[in-house]
Amino acid sequence: MEIETARELGFCLGVRRAIRLLERAAQKPGRIQTLGPVVHNQRVVADLAKKGITIINSLDQFQGDILAITAHGVSPEVMTEIQSRRFSLIDTTCPIVRRAQRIAKKLMEAGFWVIIFGEPDHPEVKGLLGWAGNKAIATLEVPEVSVINPLPRRLGIISQTTQSQSNFSHFVTKVVHLALPQIQEVHIINTLCDTTRNRQEVALELAKRSELVIVVGGRNSGNTRRLAEVCSAIVETYLVESAEELKTTWLTGKNRIGITAGASTPDRVIDEVILALKTLNPTSRLAYDRR
Numbered sequence: 001m002e003i004e005t006a007r008e009l010g011f012c013l014g015v016r017r018a019i020r021l022l023e024r025a026a027q028k029p030g031r032i033q034t035l036g037p038v039v040h041n042q043r044v045v046a047d048l049a050k051k052g053i054t055i056i057n058s059l060d061q062f063q064g065d066i067l068a069i070t071a072h073g074v075s076p077e078v079m080t081e082i083q084s085r086r087f088s089l090i091d092t093t094c095p096i097v098r099r100a101q102r103i104a105k106k107l108m109e110a111g112f113w114v115i116i117f118g119e120p121d122h123p124e125v126k127g128l129l130g131w132a133g134n135k136a137i138a139t140l141e142v143p144e145v146s147v148i149n150p151l152p153r154r155l156g157i158i159s160q161t162t163q164s165q166s167n168f169s170h171f172v173t174k175v176v177h178l179a180l181p182q183i184q185e186v187h188i189i190n191t192l193c194d195t196t197r198n199r200q201e202v203a204l205e206l207a208k209r210s211e212l213v214i215v216v217g218g219r220n221s222g223n224t225r226r227l228a229e230v231c232s233a234i235v236e237t238y239l240v241e242s243a244e245e246l247k248t249t250w251l252t253g254k255n256r257i258g259i260t261a262g263a264s265t266p267d268r269v270i271d272e273v274i275l276a277l278k279t280l281n282p283t284s285r286l287a288y289d290r291r
Helices: 013-026 042-050 076-084 095-109 123-132 142-147 165-179 194-209 222-232 267-280
Strands: 002-005 032-035 053-056 066-069 088-091 113-117 136-139 154-159 185-188 212-216 237-240 256-261 285-288
Touching: 002 267, 013 032, 013 042, 013 066, 013 088, 013 095, 042 053, 066 076, 076 123, 095 113, 095 123, 095 154, 113 123, 113 165, 123 136, 136 142, 142 165, 154 165, 165 185, 194 212, 194 222, 194 256, 212 222, 212 267, 222 237, 222 256, 256 267, 267 285
Parallel strands: 002 256, 002 285, 032 053, 032 066, 066 088, 113 136, 113 154, 154 185, 212 237, 212 256
Antiparallel strands: none
């Protein structure tokens, strides 16, 4: 059995930057609390907790010395409240998310109704909705666009940064078809993260070469789930958060195993999964490790 890792997997630059900022701050005096988990991975959260970095779910819960905004960013309303309370702040917002926020704000200021292709309850999307103002919705379903009644004359469409390009393209095509009789202008801006898109393409290539793909990462991580979706359309695929979730039965009759991982998955968790696969099948070998 051969095990091949995807050409790109694990921590992205935005996640590495966020964790680096927090770990550097943790070396100095002061209790750090993050407004929500910095990334959607339990191992990362647990490791940061060991360094004294804890999570709060609202500003009213803050009892630390330094507040950290997570890589997903926040709305301008939340930022204003933080500033009004004069909290010491570490802002780890991903630069790609910040770009999407600026675009949402510009569309709003230019008089566009903004549609965000994304999960309405995701922290990043909640923040984007804030930057887009009161004439904005977030959805993954085209029929929900019809709640905008009447449809505006000017429509802006952007995406949650970690969605898939194919799903975004499909969504845009259907929305334009739905709205075209009423609208005069549509402004579509691709706010997808290039790294996310590249990793989905690489995962697809890996799936085509594999008889089984293991996706490593948090189930509450949107980009990790979409990697699993991309691969499962091609080959048998399982999403695991840790090596303990692997099952021997998955390997029966499989000679080529592909490994990919979400943008918030630490290297050591990937290594643990590879080691566990070798343990389950002692004759296996690591054909390629592109890291």
